[in-house]
Amino acid sequence: MKRVFVIGALTAAVALVGAGTVYGPEIYAGYRFMNALDEHDAEYQANGGAWPQLQDSCALCHGAHGQPQNAQFASLAGQSEAYIEEQLRAFAEGRRHSPQMSPLAANLSDEQIKQLAHYFSRQKAGRTESPASDKELEQRGQATVTAKGCTACHGEGLAGGPIAPRIAGQGKLYLIDQLSAFKRGDRKDPTQAMNALASSLSEGEILAAAHYLSTLTPTKQ
Structure with a gap:
């Protein structure tokens, strides 16, 4: 039973590593995009107020x-x-x-x-x-x-x-x-x-x- 559990855990770990290899860059790119949006929104509001602005x-x-x-x-x-x-x-x-x-x-x-x-x-x-x-x-x-x-x-x-x-x-x-x-x-x-x-x-x-x-x-x- 212990052996089955270990094999299952190893399989899951390998799957996670594989998923990270495949989807990791996309997840990181998404994070950077959302972070850029947050920074833009903060700059936008600091410059002219809350959205939407008259200008x-x-x-x-x-x-x-x-x-x-x-x-x-x-x-x-x-x-x-x-x-x-x-x-x-x-x-x-x-x-x-x-x-x-x-x-x-x-x-x-x-x-x-x-x-x-x-x-x-x-x-x-x-x-x-x-x-x-x-x-x-x-x-x-x-x-x-x-x-x-x-x-x-x-x-x-x-x-x-x-x-x-x-x-x-x-x-x-x-x-x-x-x-x-x-x-x-x-x-x-x-x-x-x-x-x-x-x-x-x-x-x-x-x-x-x-x-x-x-x-x-x-x-x-």
Whole structure:
């Protein structure tokens, strides 16, 4: 009887070792996946609160943490809190027009606008894209940005200032679209400074400036 028990125990042990060899890697991978989910959830809640967060609704266009992967959308990450709040109010009140943003902003409460502005201002900014290298176009763009004194409003490194947003690292298509809108008068700067500046730019200069700005890695304000 004892011999049968020993043989049975050995058989079970061999089976367990075999199962561990076959399923062990999958079990370990599952554990690592669940652990990663827990870490992500903890980071998510520490950054913006419990799920779901209001800013999640912005991610489709503006990307996770306000850093888009699509060059036609604005990067919100690292913009000044005051600037984001003002733009959301401008969309909501019809002072700035967008088929997508205007109705969305109009449905936000005052507290929600403040919440979004505070959240995105705390996020780390990065480059939206890595445009194809074109040194000649980049140099022309840098010359245009320097000649027009863009740092006077947009700050050192074009990382944003008290009255103007970060434009370093924004997507090329977004920058072209906004500069062209200022030039046409479709988008209006309350001070008229951007409308005056953009109206003095040729389409070639707009293209070059947008290309140059999109190559810049954002720095802290």
